Amino acid sequence: MPRIKPFNGIRPNPRYAGKVVLDIENLSLQEAKIIRQENPYSYANMLVPKLDNLFLRGSKNELAFKKINENFDDFLDKEVLVRDTKPSIYVYRISDGEKSQTGIWTVTHVDDYLNDRIKKHELTRPEREVVLTDYLQQTGIDANPVLITYEPDRLINNFIEKVCKTASCLSYEKNKHRHELWKVEDDQDIAILSRAFERISTAYIADGHHRAAAAARLSINQRQLQNRYNGDEEFNYFSSVYMASDQLRIYPFHRLVKDLSGYTVNTFLERLSRDFVIQKSEKSVMPSGLHDFGMYLDGIWYHIRAHEELYLGGGAVSELDVSILQDYVLSPLLHIDDPRTDKRLVFSGGILTADDLVKQVTENDYAVLFTLFPTSTDQLMKIADMGEVMPPKSTWFEPKFQAGLLVHRIG
Numbered sequence: 001m002p003r004i005k006p007f008n009g010i011r012p013n014p015r016y017a018g019k020v021v022l023d024i025e026n027l028s029l030q031e032a033k034i035i036r037q038e039n040p041y042s043y044a045n046m047l048v049p050k051l052d053n054l055f056l057r058g059s060k061n062e063l064a065f066k067k068i069n070e071n072f073d074d075f076l077d078k079e080v081l082v083r084d085t086k087p088s089i090y091v092y093r094i095s096d097g098e099k100s101q102t103g104i105w106t107v108t109h110v111d112d113y114l115n116d117r118i119k120k121h122e123l124t125r126p127e128r129e130v131v132l133t134d135y136l137q138q139t140g141i142d143a144n145p146v147l148i149t150y151e152p153d154r155l156i157n158n159f160i161e162k163v164c165k166t167a168s169c170l171s172y173e174k175n176k177h178r179h180e181l182w183k184v185e186d187d188q189d190i191a192i193l194s195r196a197f198e199r200i201s202t203a204y205i206a207d208g209h210h211r212a213a214a215a216a217r218l219s220i221n222q223r224q225l226q227n228r229y230n231g232d233e234e235f236n237y238f239s240s241v242y243m244a245s246d247q248l249r250i251y252p253f254h255r256l257v258k259d260l261s262g263y264t265v266n267t268f269l270e271r272l273s274r275d276f277v278i279q280k281s282e283k284s285v286m287p288s289g290l291h292d293f294g295m296y297l298d299g300i301w302y303h304i305r306a307h308e309e310l311y312l313g314g315g316a317v318s319e320l321d322v323s324i325l326q327d328y329v330l331s332p333l334l335h336i337d338d339p340r341t342d343k344r345l346v347f348s349g350g351i352l353t354a355d356d357l358v359k360q361v362t363e364n365d366y367a368v369l370f371t372l373f374p375t376s377t378d379q380l381m382k383i384a385d386m387g388e389v390m391p392p393k394s395t396w397f398e399p400k401f402q403a404g405l406l407v408h409r410i411g
Contacts, residue, residue, distance in 0.1 A: 001117050002148070002203050003109040005237065006087035006190055010407040011181065016041050016080050017172040021179070021402040024144075025350075041080050043404030045071040046141060065138035072141060081407070084183065089190055090406060091163045091182040092241060094399045101399055102160055103243035104193070105145065105181070107408055110219040110236055112203075113212050118148060119202060119384035122209045122394075132214035137221070140411030143403055145239040146208035146215075149377065152244040155196040159189075174402070181406065197242075204384050206248060206377075207397040212238060218410070239408040241401065245377040252372040253349035253393035254357060255325065259367045261334045265298045268333070268368075275328045276304040284354030287373040291321060294354075294371035296361060316382045321372050322394045329370070340392050349396035 012020040019041040035044045046068050075081040090105040112118045136142060163182045170181040184190060205212060215238035222235040229236075260268050272278060276293075281301040285294030291311060295302040310328055311319045318327070330336040336345050348360060354371070361369050375395045383390055 001200050002112050002197055004106040004194060004197050006089045007107045007237070007408050008084050008087055009090060010081050010083045010409060011170055012404060013079050013082050014170055017170060018174050020080060021174060021404045023175065024403045025400045047403065068139050086185045088183045088185040089193060091160055091184065093164065093180045095178045096176060101243060101247045101249065102164065103241045103247060104156070104160070105241045105406055107237035108240040110216045110238060113216050119204045120209055121204065121380050121384040121390050123389050124210050124213045128210050129213045129217055132210055133217040136214060136218045136410060140409055142239045142408040142410050144211055145241045145401055146212045147206040147397060148203050148240050148242050149206045149245050149248055150200050150203045150242065152246050153196065153200060155199070159193055159196060179402070179405065204381055234410045248377060249398040250374045250377065251350050251396040251398065252374045253347045253396055254372055255330070255370040256346040256348060256360060256366040257334055257336070257368050258344040271333055272304070272329065275310055276306055279303045286354055286371055290373055291324065292373060293321065293325065296358060296369040316379065316386060317388050317390065320375060320379060320390065320394060322375070322391045325370055325372065326391055347393040349393065
């Protein structure tokens with residue numbers, strides 16, 4: 001069902017790939033400045049507005065965007081980045097020595113997002129949509145793809161397997177991960193893949209709700225500005241990576257809380273025991289199943305399990321562990337009613353060990369840490385199918401894409 005098409009991808013010259021691409025997840029302003037100073041080939045040169053907090057109306061904003069466009073053109077002129085001359089669809093694979101994840105990198109029509117052919121599970125913040133739309137509008141650089149998932153499909157799997165047996169157009173290693181890109185430019189192959197995508201009954205945004213929303217805003221804006229448009233202009237498409245659900249890795253967002261909101265350790269444990277079975281643990285607790293939680297409190301690890309009546313029959317959203325923790329611990333006990341804005345609550349997601357989390361507790365003087373089991377793709381799809389949304393910070397998806405790896409130019 002998703003409407004995809006080939007595009008003229010812009011990617012690093014293989015000679016510079018490791019220097020160009022950039023991990024932007026949790027990248028700080030100071031780190032970015034250092035990277036720009038030390039590495040003139042870094043894609044950090046195209047991220048100035050985001051990293052320097054220049055998304056303000058006025059001359060500073062205009063100058064920042066002007067500099068980005070100059071930097072991008074300079075990268076093309078010097079062949080640090082190269083543009084494919086023929087529209088293509090790409091196969092992308094990331095591997096770490098233990099597991100690889102492979103998907104189709106293409107562009108998707110915004111109408112599929114607007115008409116809910118691609119389903120969502122997360123609310124977006126309008127102010128962030130505006131910032132991202134402004135960047136797209138002023139630069140035309142669409143470099144951070146939306147991650148979209150779907151039920152595994154035999155035809156698409158066979159297509160990917162066939163392509164990966166050929167020579168890649170880009171291959172490099174960075175931060176212990178191998179990144180590979182294959183270009184599919186044959187018209188017949190593209191037609192086969194497009195027909196296979198037409199068979200997909202439902203697709204789901206896994207990661208990148210704000211990026212998809214910003215692309216839709218841009219498209220609507222451009223349509224209003226033009227007397228005529230045919231719907232196939234580049235501003236109607238956004239960069240997307242499609243990975244089957246069995247290719248995704250989902251990690252939890254753990255919760256760290258600054259204080260016990262007036263409880264002592266003993267009174268907090270007593271109150272918590274009304275809704276959870278609590279057991280001390282001699283070792284760290286990273287939950288191995290749904291409705292189990294780990295808790296690190298006053299230097300001691302606990303295993304806690306929710307009573308069944310907290311989640312049975314409550315609906316798909318209520319059954320999520322993030323909902324159970326919010327509804328029965330964070331809100332009623334610790335008075336954190338809005339997890340999006342309460343500064344006493346901190347989220348820590350991704351590939352983290354128990355030692356990493358305990359270090360965060362110790363260094364930042366948190367009162368309590370809760371560890372969670374990852375939300376599943378089945379839960380995500382069920383909630384999206386029902387038209388509902390997950391609580392904030394329910395999922396941390398891998399892979400996270402490196403900026404500068406493959407760019408879709410809108411204008």
